[in-house]
Amino acid sequence: MHITRQRPDTQPGPAENFTGAVWLDEIASPPPPSRLRMFSVHFAPGARTAWHRHPHGQVLHVTEGEGLVQRRGGEIEPIRAGDTVWIEPDEWHWHGAGPRTFMTHLAVVEAAADGATIEWDCHVGADTYPAMAGPAA
Template sequence: MHVSPPASTAAAPPEWITGDAWADELAAPEGPSRLRVDTVRFAPGARTVWHRHPFGQVLIVTDGTGLVQRRGGPVRTIRPGDVVRIAADEWHWHGASPGAFMTHLAVQEVAEDGTEAERGGAVTDAEYRAPTTSA
């Protein structure tokens, strides 16, 4: 068994985020495993762009209040303890609510060619501020 500390915190790439967010890599694909796990912390109002993962994604909210939306669905409020399962190739976005930080674990399988996600367009302010429902 190999035990190592998480990599240092890094700012999320600006082409993937509106606002400020930071990530800590907890598990990177190694050997036969293609599992990736990150802790991501979003500042109030920060959110990802529309994107999709080849094998889906699981988000586990650990702190704060956030928002998530699947293409064509309502914007949903997410809170600590909520688990969001995104289907393979499902377009979605997620981030913090306008007035609170939000932290989640992001768990996904990386494709054999190294693809983790496909980036789409930015989430507009109108999409972000749409009425919300509870998850």
């Protein structure tokens, strides 16, 4: 057993992969043979990921606020504190805060045999991200 009492510093989400203010806190990255990776991701209102996919899928669990998630070709779905989202392996998607709300979620992925956890694509532009009239329904 290993108890982690000190965490790495919070890191800003890199502009090449995120729109808006996003902060990443690494929660777990155990040594091999484990391939688990877990982060707490904090999105300011309107902040979001670029389109991306994960080789073994991803679990998102919303811990605070309200946000949005969309798979390529699908509808934009509202998510809020308490919701858990399973994203299929290699499914292109994005997720982030609502236009006027903060959102925090835990993100859990499994690395592939080569260590890869994510493949990034283009940013989600204003043509896709909605300027909704109210908070996520």
